[in-house]
Amino acid sequence: MSDRKEQGDNPALYCHALLEHASDGLVVADEERRIVFMNRAARELVGLAETEQFPDTCAELLQCRNDKDENLALAPLCFGHCVLNTKAPLSYVEMNIHSRQGDVIPVAVSYSYIPAGNRRYFLMSLRDLRERRHLEEERRKRDEMYFTLQERERLARDLHDGVVQDIAYSHMQLKLVQSLLAQGRVAEAQDKLRDVTEVVHDSFVELRHVLYDLTIHAGKDLKHFLSKWLAEFQQRSGIPVEVAMLEFPDTCDPYIGDQVTKIVQEALANVRKHSGATKVWMTLGACPVGPYRQQFSVIIEDNGCGIPEDVLHRFNQGWADHEHAGRHFGLKAMRERAQSLGGILTISRRNPTGTRVELHWFQDISHEDAVKQAG
Numbered sequence: 001m002s003d004r005k006e007q008g009d010n011p012a013l014y015c016h017a018l019l020e021h022a023s024d025g026l027v028v029a030d031e032e033r034r035i036v037f038m039n040r041a042a043r044e045l046v047g048l049a050e051t052e053q054f055p056d057t058c059a060e061l062l063q064c065r066n067d068k069d070e071n072l073a074l075a076p077l078c079f080g081h082c083v084l085n086t087k088a089p090l091s092y093v094e095m096n097i098h099s100r101q102g103d104v105i106p107v108a109v110s111y112s113y114i115p116a117g118n119r120r121y122f123l124m125s126l127r128d129l130r131e132r133r134h135l136e137e138e139r140r141k142r143d144e145m146y147f148t149l150q151e152r153e154r155l156a157r158d159l160h161d162g163v164v165q166d167i168a169y170s171h172m173q174l175k176l177v178q179s180l181l182a183q184g185r186v187a188e189a190q191d192k193l194r195d196v197t198e199v200v201h202d203s204f205v206e207l208r209h210v211l212y213d214l215t216i217h218a219g220k221d222l223k224h225f226l227s228k229w230l231a232e233f234q235q236r237s238g239i240p241v242e243v244a245m246l247e248f249p250d251t252c253d254p255y256i257g258d259q260v261t262k263i264v265q266e267a268l269a270n271v272r273k274h275s276g277a278t279k280v281w282m283t284l285g286a287c288p289v290g291p292y293r294q295q296f297s298v299i300i301e302d303n304g305c306g307i308p309e310d311v312l313h314r315f316n317q318g319w320a321d322h323e324h325a326g327r328h329f330g331l332k333a334m335r336e337r338a339q340s341l342g343g344i345l346t347i348s349r350r351n352p353t354g355t356r357v358e359l360h361w362f363q364d365i366s367h368e369d370a371v372k373q374a375g
Contacts, residue, residue: 025107025126030119031084033057045107045128047100058124063098083111083122094129094364106133140255143340147262147333154329155210166203170196209236209269218257223250223284225257226264230282237272239280246285248296253363259337260298260359263345266330267300267357275304277354289362298359307347307355315347
């Protein structure tokens with residue numbers, strides 16, 4: 001109240017002081033997108049000195065441009081234009097703006113309609129996301145290190161229980177072959193050699209699967225990568241995969257691409273090793289759940305024997321039994337990767353036979369993507 005008294009109880013001066021000292025950057029523009037007000041936080045955000053005249057339009061200030069470098073200030077896809085026409089607010093639109101020094105600054109912008117007699121204005125509230133993005137990146141690095149260590153542990157266990165045991169068996173059988181040959185029992189030795197050859201071949205195939213999955217990453221080109229990887233999977237496993245991509249974007253955040261890839265790889269590794277399936281169906285889709293938010297889905301189904309009921313029950317119970325969780329590390333890791341995306345992973349038995357794996361996650365649409373989709 002003391003601040004208001006200092007302003008002489010003048011509501012206009014009081015409101016101006018309130019806006020000027022707000023923690024978020026505030027910019028008011030008219031229906032031609034000409035800037036009529038910028039508070040201190042907005043000036044600091046874009047690197048504009050207090051005595052420096054601000055740009056004429058919000059497009060010049062924020063450098064709101066499309067892929068063709070065309071000014072979007074008067075375009076019908078401009079968010080400010082949408083607010084002026086609909087007279088409805090837009091909340092938390094993430095985009096990148098540029099400072100006067102040329103730095104790219106991630107911000108969340110909320111738009112509000114301001115009627116003033118015969119004139120129309122809109123308010124942009126800009127919140128700096130650099131610190132949040134930094135914290136998110138640090139969390140992602142920690143998550144990736146955790147998953148890497150877990151995969152290393154799982155790989156060592158799988159190799160010991162699989163390939164290492166096969167090599168030990170082959171070594172013993174080869175010694176027996178030597179003994180049989182020394183005794184002149186050639187036919188028996190040949191039978192043993194055929195068995196060893198089959199075991200070594202299976203071990204070689206398994207190692208190729210493991211090494212291939214370990215050395216590739218989707219990055220941002222998830223759609224292209226999955227198409228290529230699924231073709232490789234069909235060739236290596238002999239299991240046909242029918243793929244449907246419904247409005248799935250060509251690119252995505254590299255972290256998301258890598259996590260989704262690992263989930264898909266683990267799901268199909270389970271199909272190959274445990275299901276006895278002769279067919280796999282995979283659907284990738286995306287649909288809007290709001291003006292600037294999308295839900296993404298990956299659904300994998302097979303016609304195999306189906307996940308065992310006891311394993312499914314323990315998975316749905318969250319692996320309260322750590323001993324069983326250790327034996328089914330792959331399923332546990334799939335769920336944790338989904339959670340790192342803020343997503344949900346569900347597994348169920350498919351009728352009449354087989355298993356169904358569903359991954360769903362949400363993602364905000366950037367300013368650039370919103371412009372592309374609207375176009």
